[in-house]
Amino acid sequence: MSEAPDEGAATRDDDAQRRLVRERYADIATDDSRSGCCDGTDESDDGCCDDSIGTDSEQLGYSSDDTESVADGADLGLGCGNPKAIADLEAGETVLDLGSGAGFDCFLAAEEVGAEGRVIGVDMTPEMVEKARDNVAKNDAPNVEFRLGEIEHLPVADECVDVVISNCVINLSPAKGQVFAEAFRALVPGGRLAVSDVVLTASLPDSVRRDPDSLTACIAGASTVETIEQLLADxxxxxxxxxxxxxxxAFISEWDDQRDLSEYVVAATIEARRPTTE
Structure with a gap:
């Protein structure tokens, strides 16, 4: 993999960046046509599966059992991987999902941790939180709750979760170092981070880097592997x-009709651990 500078969205005002992301995902949350149509069963030309931000979940690494076990409305096809597959969740654990969206990964995690476990989803988009809360009853998941908040300022106590997961969300933050610091704060000693996200592999053209749609579609805010490693260590x-x-x-190349974005970013699994003693 070639090295590339970490350009991301450094020149964009942080508040403006968050507003763009919030508006985009509010639109997705309130678009009822998206529910269940990115599960590989809808081949219409005008459905949400043609939106550059939606991906068939089985392409991302979910099994058919995963997609069938969660009620319609939670899987919006917005990720770039399957964090549950790398989290090694155990019964009774508490899980925190950063940027939980409509709750798909939370409900899958809830199945893994069982009735004695707990899952907390945090999202900064009120419409997404409302949609996720509606999905709790649909999925009979009393051990799942959703909180409104920014992943840079997590609405959770210190050392209260065993595992932090996230799916293609941290790249959207203009303050990734603060996100990782907050995840560290929330984890118990020995707790672990299991994230699916995109990483930058080549310098982005200005036309992509400054494009609001590229930012909200998980491209323009991506960082290099080296940068993420340093932020996690810090x-x-x-x-x-x-x-x-x-x-x-295979799926990133379908995110944009105008260019092949796989020339600039690749999905990755990101794992780390908070030390047992510090």
Whole structure:
């Protein structure tokens, strides 16, 4: 993989960046046509599966059992991987999902941790939180709750969760170092981070880097592997492992009709651990 400068969205005002992201995902949350149509069953020309931000979940690494176990309305096809697959969740654990959207990964995590476990989803978009809360009853998941908040300022106590997961959301933040610091704060000693996200592999053209749609579609805010490793280490994490997924080019190349974005970013799994003693 070639090295590339970490350009991301550094020149964009942070508040404006958050507003763009919030507006985009509010529109997605309130678009009823998206519910269930990105599960590989809708082949219409005008459905949400043709939106550059939606991806068939089985392409992302979810099994058919995963997609069938969650009620319609939670899986919006917005991720770039399957964090549950790398989280090694155990019964009774508490899980925190950063940028939880309509709750798909939260409900899958709830199945893994069981009735004695707990899952907390945090999202900054009120419409998404409302949609996710509606989905709690649909999925009979009393051990799942959703909170409105920014991932840079998590609405959780110190050392209260065993695992932090996230799916293609941290790249959207203009303050990724603060996100990792907050995740570290929320984890118990020995707790772990299991994230699916995109990483930058080549310098983005200005036309992509400054395009609001590219930002909200998980492209313009991506950072290099080296930058993410440094940010995680600065936050205090150890056992950092970032593994790019070359096969993700198959779905990333479909995210934009005008250019092949797989030339610039690749999906990756990001794992790290808070030390047991500090």
């Amino acid at each position: 936050a205090g994490f150890v056992d950092i492992e970032i593994a790019p997924k070359d096969d993700s080019a």
